[in-house]
Amino acid sequence: MHMIELVQIEKHFSGQVVVHPLSLTIKEGEFLTLLGPSGCGKTTILRMIAGFEQPTDGDIFLDGQKVTNLSPNRRDLNLVFQHYALFPHMTVEENIAFGLKMKKTPPSQQKERVEEALKMTQLTQLTKRYPHELSGGQQQRVAIARAIANKPKVLLLDEPLGALDLQLRKSLQTELKQLQRSLGITFIYVTHDQEEAMMLSDRIVIMNNGQVEQIGTPREIYETPRTLFAATFIGENNIFSSDGRLFAVRPENIRVVREINKASRKGTVQDIVYLGNVHKLIVQLDDEPMNVTAALDFADDRTWQIGEKVGVSWNPLHEVMVGS
Amino acid sequence: MKSKNHPLLGLHSLLMMIFIYLPIVFIVIYSFNDSRINAKWSGFTWKWYSSLFTDRHVMEALMNSLTIAVVSTVVSTILGTVAALSMRTTGSKMRAGMNGLLYLPIIIPDIIMGLSLLVLFTQIHIPLGKITVMIAHITFSLSYVYVIVTARLTGMGKQLEEAAQDLGASSWQTFRYVTLPQITPGIIAGALIAFTLSLDDFMVSFFVTGPSSTTLPIYIYGQVKRGISPEINALCTILIAVSVILILLAQMFLNKGQGQKKTTLPL
Ligand SMILES: Nc1ncnc2c1ncn2[C@@H]1O[C@H](COP(=O)(O)OP(=O)(O)O)[C@@H](O)[C@H]1O
Numbered sequence: 001m002h003m004i005e006l007v008q009i010e011k012h013f014s015g016q017v018v019v020h021p022l023s024l025t026i027k028e029g030e031f032l033t034l035l036g037p038s039g040c041g042k043t044t045i046l047r048m049i050a051g052f053e054q055p056t057d058g059d060i061f062l063d064g065q066k067v068t069n070l071s072p073n074r075r076d077l078n079l080v081f082q083h084y085a086l087f088p089h090m091t092v093e094e095n096i097a098f099g100l101k102m103k104k105t106p107p108s109q110q111k112e113r114v115e116e117a118l119k120m121t122q123l124t125q126l127t128k129r130y131p132h133e134l135s136g137g138q139q140q141r142v143a144i145a146r147a148i149a150n151k152p153k154v155l156l157l158d159e160p161l162g163a164l165d166l167q168l169r170k171s172l173q174t175e176l177k178q179l180q181r182s183l184g185i186t187f188i189y190v191t192h193d194q195e196e197a198m199m200l201s202d203r204i205v206i207m208n209n210g211q212v213e214q215i216g217t218p219r220e221i222y223e224t225p226r227t228l229f230a231a232t233f234i235g236e237n238n239i240f241s242s243d244g245r246l247f248a249v250r251p252e253n254i255r256v257v258r259e260i261n262k263a264s265r266k267g268t269v270q271d272i273v274y275l276g277n278v279h280k281l282i283v284q285l286d287d288e289p290m291n292v293t294a295a296l297d298f299a300d301d302r303t304w305q306i307g308e309k310v311g312v313s314w315n316p317l318h319e320v321m322v323g324s
Numbered sequence: 325m326k327s328k329n330h331p332l333l334g335l336h337s338l339l340m341m342i343f344i345y346l347p348i349v350f351i352v353i354y355s356f357n358d359s360r361i362n363a364k365w366s367g368f369t370w371k372w373y374s375s376l377f378t379d380r381h382v383m384e385a386l387m388n389s390l391t392i393a394v395v396s397t398v399v400s401t402i403l404g405t406v407a408a409l410s411m412r413t414t415g416s417k418m419r420a421g422m423n424g425l426l427y428l429p430i431i432i433p434d435i436i437m438g439l440s441l442l443v444l445f446t447q448i449h450i451p452l453g454k455i456t457v458m459i460a461h462i463t464f465s466l467s468y469v470y471v472i473v474t475a476r477l478t479g480m481g482k483q484l485e486e487a488a489q490d491l492g493a494s495s496w497q498t499f500r501y502v503t504l505p506q507i508t509p510g511i512i513a514g515a516l517i518a519f520t521l522s523l524d525d526f527m528v529s530f531f532v533t534g535p536s537s538t539t540l541p542i543y544i545y546g547q548v549k550r551g552i553s554p555e556i557n558a559l560c561t562i563l564i565a566v567s568v569i570l571i572l573l574a575q576m577f578l579n580k581g582q583g584q585k586k587t588t589l590p591l
Pocket residue numbers: 013014018036037038039040041042043044045
């Protein structure tokens with residue numbers, strides 16, 4: 001069952017292409033993330049789905065119904081804004097009840113839904129506060145509660161954790177994932193943080209310069225990146241070229257050996273990075289102007305010296321073509 | 325935070341304050357002076373104030389001033405707010421032009437404004453009186469309301485309204501429950517300033533007033549020509565007090581609202 005279907009949508013701003021033609025179907029209950037660097041068009045795509053921007057071309061379907069020309073207030077989905085956009089003159093409770101009030105939901109049902117949303121976002125203690133009396137994390141919860149109180153078919157989230165510090169972001173990520181599971185609502189999530197995308201998503205759309213680089217599950221994207229951009233944007237990667245082809249090998253698939261003759265390439269250890277569960281060796285190759293990063297697991301107790309001559313090799317099965 | 329300024333700077337500000345406020349202080353003090361002769365202090369009295377309220381001419385001027393102020397405030401507040409709201413949806417070139425035109429009455433000298441309005445009214449044969457004074461006051465107050473409400477709208481941004489729409493609010497509901505509450509402090513501040521400007525205006529009113537529409541400032545001017553009396557001091561003191569209170573109130577409303585950029589009066 002397709003909840004959202006984008007058919008060749010594209011967006012131009014004053015003649016400039018911001019989103020190249022994009023087709024995408026999103027399943028009911030799916031957690032889909034749009035991932036890409038700042039300025040690549042993520043917000044623009046969300047705003048087209050929400051109805052704040054009209055696609056220059058193409059169509060948008062929500063639950064089988066064409067919504068391309070429907071105004072934002074008539075689309076059964078909600079957007080959590082990047083800077084929350086809470087109503088400053090309303091309390092937490094009034095903010096959350098706003099959508100229900102606008103749709104003239106019966107008061108008893110309003111109360112029920114607001115309480116449910118408050119409970120799910122752990123805001124029950126703060127109902128009478130105004131937004132300016134809340135911390136960033138609490139404001140974020142209100143923004144989410146205000147959206148889910150409407151029981152939308154789809155929730156759009158635009159870098160919802162972008163303004164929060166790392167610690168808080170980590171704990172809210174877990175909460176968000178749990179919330180999505182228990183609600184069963186389709187989430188379209190926007191972020192520029194690849195780790196966040198990997199952790200939360202069922203599928204990731206990697207974007208660059210208004211174009212889709214790759215669509216796939218976190219695993220597919222990590223293990224078989226299709227493009228150079230995808231290979232280097234998600235996790236660490238080593239890019240080699242031979243015979244005019246580019247291929248990537250993940251650091252954990254690189255083997256470092258002292259027997260130089262047995263390896264396919266030779267180099268010098270340039271740095272040793274200790275990260276607790278992994279050791280990383282940075283090796284400067286002799287014949288190519290590049291560094292290779294190799295991850296050694298914690299069971300590896302060989303000691304390495306900076307400046308030491310080593311050989312690096314890998315199993316050809318671990319080579320992933322990323323272009324030519 | 326304490327800054328170490330040169331001591332002469334402090335003296336300079338003090339002299340400035342004296343320079344600005346000394347004349348006003350004199351008026352206030354002599355409005356309580358028991359003696360009719362200004363230069364000599366002979367004890368405290370309220371009598372000039374009470375005699376004001378029994379003076380038929382003063383009361384008539386007061387009524388004229390209040391009627392004109394109320395009408396011009398209501399009309400200019402509505403027009404200025406509507407102008408500010410509608411200007412948001414016009415194209416940027418058009419808006420720049422309209423902005424310039426709406427700012428103009430703040431910049432052009434009162435004497436030009438009064439004169440041009442007088443020329444206009446005589447050209448189209450509108451008899452001078454309360455109506456012409458009201459129209460003149462609306463003309464300059466409108467610009468102030470427009471500027472203040474526009475600042476408020478700009479500070480608010482578009483996101484709150486988009487959030488309302490996203491949550492299912494129609495255009496009217498968005499205006500009623502989000503836009504209007506957000507700009508209300510600006511509208512009230514604009515109205516208070518319009519009221520103050522109308523109450524205090526002499527120059528523009530002087531050109532377009534008729535025999536039956538003497539306002540307080542014009543009445544004061546007429547009296548002063550015959551010498552300064554303690555009643556006039558009392559009347560001026562009241563006008564000063566009312567104006568100061570209204571402007572302070574306006575400033576308070578401008579600073580109201582959470583997370584909004586502070587705006588100051590364009591006075
Ligand atoms: N209303 C607009 N008018 C003109 N250009 C815009 C507008 N909105 C976004 N853009 C441009 O579109 C590009 C993509 O923006 P955006 O979708 O916000 O990127 P992201 O959310 O990925 O950071 C940017 O280069 C931005 O400058």
